[in-house]
Amino acid sequence: MEELDGLRESLLEGRIDRRTFVQKAVALGISLPAASILVSAWGRGGTGIAQAAVGATPKRGGVLKFARNFEPVTLGPFGAADNGTIWTIMMIYDQLVEYQPGSLDPQPGLAKSWQFKDGGKTIVFKLRNAKFSNGSPVTSADVKFSLDRFKDPKVNNLLPFLADAIASIEAPSPDTIVMKMKRVDGAILSNLSVFPASITPKAVVTKMGDKAFALDPVGSGPFVVEKWARGQYLKMKRNPNYWRAGKPYLDGIEFDYITNDNTRILKLQSGEVDVAESIPFSQVQALEKGNLRVEVAPLASIDGIWLNNTHKPFDDKLVRQALNYATDKNAINKVVYFNRAQVANALYPFFKYTDKSVQNYPYDIKKAKALLAKSSAPKGFDVTILIPSEDQTKAQMMTVVKQLWAEIGVNVKIQSMETNALFTKYMNGDYEASDPLPSITSDVLVPDELALAWFDPKGVQKGFWSFYKSNKAWALTRAANGTTNEAKRKQLFGQLQRLTLADAPWIPMFFVPARTGISSKVQNFRTLESGWWNLWEVWKS
């Protein structure tokens, strides 16, 4: 079967995605189940994932030109929490532990090993031999300095609660860090992988001050900032002192900031850039020809419709469940996402402990009607759904929702508003239903961060402003977060997933993937589930 071999190669090299592979394999006379088995054997998770040709040796050199949608606000670890900033920072700094392609667990970063003691109340990290880009060694004093700042809510404005369980950080010898915990935190390693936990050189930060440092940063990550022309580009070059021997392969990266979707695509097509992010779903297929391909990679991101549980009739669980049943996710996926999104089976993004056997509400009009008939709004009702005006995808999605809900007597009005005006309104609880942000993502690949923020009845986010309250959900969250026992965490988070989905505080719909257009010259490119990329392993042929 020569054709099949050809298909296999195309799949491995990412020239075709898994769906195209199955279609073509079926056309070759292979049964659908057999084609699906082949795809899981040959293709890896997600579609169109980058794969270097088997046996090819990475080539050193070259500058990767990368058209980005979002420009950083700052290059310091504590200034801003947008994806423009975070994903760039990850190329400049290292953390003690880091996410790597193909794993939902943090891997050794600046810490080469660690050990949990006293049942998780003490963690001892051994640091590796690493240097900052200015040549000075990364010592335990730098780590202590950086993590003390991570822990200080006056410095770490952004995510201080991720360091809440840490009592103290000690540096008994230059390559040892001893972390004492106030309480056991099952997510502590994941929390130490986030961007405000980046390790920075104490001497440089103290001397320069945060503002100046944020413009001319020094880290131990794979790349060093060369020139930042705001509104235009950020040039970075290889950190010659990077601790992963022989890496990065690239001489440098140039991020070009282009907010217009069409322009980014044209840049890629004309060969002026090698990679372009945020390809609209409608254009993915059209781009996948010639020397271009589109990587559709799973991301810790969720999309859906949030319901204000304090607003009638959404205070009634039957109504919320009815709407969940009335929402045909597969139809929306087909029309809006061209079948490239994954139907969510949890209230929050796809994570390490997500129980794959759990199913989202299936599309069932009869059940939806029956539930609504029993509810406090048996005759249906009017609802206004707020969406960000810049987002075409959400507008399309809500048009389908409007048709679907009309079938059970729910009359939808779609109202679009400028993103930030909308989000202010949303946070004030001044809404009925909303898909409030262009994307809702997690900083870590374990559920702790979002579960703690969303299910804490005394927290600020109050069920991500759905005002959902459940003592059971909070108790499960606390119990799961309070242990380092993996089996127990998996079990408790599974329970949390089922319980909260059944309570239906909102309508979770999709885990939305990243879509990145890539030239065939670029090898070994991968988007991590956390959103950024393995650029230190990328090379150009």
Next chain:
Amino acid sequence: MTAYLARRGLHAVLVLLIVTLAAFLLIHMVPGDPVRITLGAHAPEESVQRVRHQLGLDASLPHQFATFVAGLPQGDLGTSINLQQPVSQIIGPRIWPSILLLIYGTIISLIVALPLGIYSALYRNRAPDHTIRVVATVGLAMPSFWFGLLLVELFSLRLGVLPVSGYGTGFFGHLKSLTLPAITVGIYLAPLIIRTLRSSLIETLSADFITSARARGFGERRVIGKHALRNALIATITILAINIGYLISGTVVIENVFGIPGLGSLLVSSIQMRDFPTISALTLVFGLLVILVNLLADLSYAVVDPRIRL
């Protein structure tokens, strides 16, 4: 002349203050908190309050506006909320791409519009005139971003002679990168000039002094070039100057489509981030630009028409 300039200067300061105040009030009326936007949904409320205090955003609006205005004489445009850098440092490097684009676009529109406008007037109500008017109307109605994308499709993707977007490096790099955006600006502006020039030229051509010039036996070239065109140009310059504001708003879209690091794209991102000081400062700069261009237009009347004394 000096008295005239002094009067205009005073007038300008007043207008600028009013425009800046209006922009300041408008952006504060729109909901959205710049600090919350920067720090993200997960940031605790205490962080947001602390940063608001550090930036003086918890002060009353009149106080905030007064602080902004008080800094102006020293060239202090305030500090960007999101970028945490002085606004003057952020705006400085982004003025030139915008100004270069405006000038380049205007030159292209003049190159296209002057001959067409004259031709149209000379062949009034005949085939060439009708054709030019139809083309001009289509040009006026066409969305500029769409036309820009068509140009990119042709010159960048098919022919590969000009870059898709960006600003290039060095003066000639800038010119090369700005060619397609400038054509887009030019095509947007040209119909206006064609129509104004045509009608004012037609009007002038029926004036007595043209008839007498012809009667004195001057060649048609001299009659049109020296006598008619000079008079007709005044209306055209006025239209150009009045439309500078319109043109600036057009470059906001064009800068975004072509990824040009100018003031327009900065304005869009500042509004999205609710960066109040940057928005106020940009309003001031745009206002200044409009006033300066109008002043230049008024001064140029005197050059074009020696009868006018300022």
